């Protein structure tokens with residue numbers, strides 16, 4: 081098993097103030113343009129959303145991340161995706177990462193679903209030809225039919241999520257990041273997406289899943305971390321970690 085992610089005492093702090101939260105965050109384009117080098121410098125009103133977080137992920141692992149609301153799970157995923165720069169510690173990632181497309185957050189609302197497939201694909205580093213090879217599968221899996229040519233701003237949140245999920249599962253990178261995607265869409269789509277996830281997981285894809293659906297985490301993840309108030313409570317075997325979380 082080769083190491084693909086090594087987080088060592090990782091820390092992320094947000095700034096609080098009269099005008100609310102001010103953590104510097106970057107778009108995916110900024111990350112690509114600048115690399116992961118920008119650091120925040122101010123220290124007043126800091127709030128550590130994550131601190132002293134250490135864990136490893138090997139190639140082919142499916143890591144579940146569990147914890148109560150506001151514990152720092154999404155912040156961790158965004159940090160791995162390169163959206164936030166570290167304030168402390170070290171994060172080594174030995175592979176390419178799918179951006180967090182799952183909930184359709186990376187879409188340009190005035191563009192059609194079709195154009196967004198290409199836009200997101202290019203941002204993820206795929207060539208036009210590679211995207212063309214998958215575009216029909218993506219459209220068909222999303223079940224958007226003729227809506228694929230409508231601007232994304234006219235989509236319901238479920239439609240956006242379905243398109244995001246379909247892009248993420250057909251345009252795969254070395255590491256897939258999934259935030260609550262297992263509950264996407266209606267019952268039929270959920271079943272279909274779970275089946276697709278199983279297929280991907282069995283193919284040896286490295287995945288990090290953040291979810292409140294502990295049954296799904298148990299079903300999919302071979303290892304797990306539990307985060308509480310920004311601190312790592314436990315890392316280990318999924319059943320064991322979830323049991324500790326439930327008993328807490």
Ligand SMILES: Nc1ncnc2c1ncn2[C@@H]1O[C@H](COP(=O)(O)OP(=O)(O)OP(=O)(O)O)[C@@H](O)[C@H]1O
Pocket residue numbers: 094095101102103105129147148149150151152153154155156
């Ligand atoms: N951009 C931000 N700026 C400032 N604070 C933030 C930012 N994003 C998250 N936080 C704060 O950091 C903490 C962790 O948030 P995060 O979204 O990572 O939690 P979570 O575990 O994913 O929660 P949930 O289960 O509710 O989705 C929360 O207190 C949240 O208010």
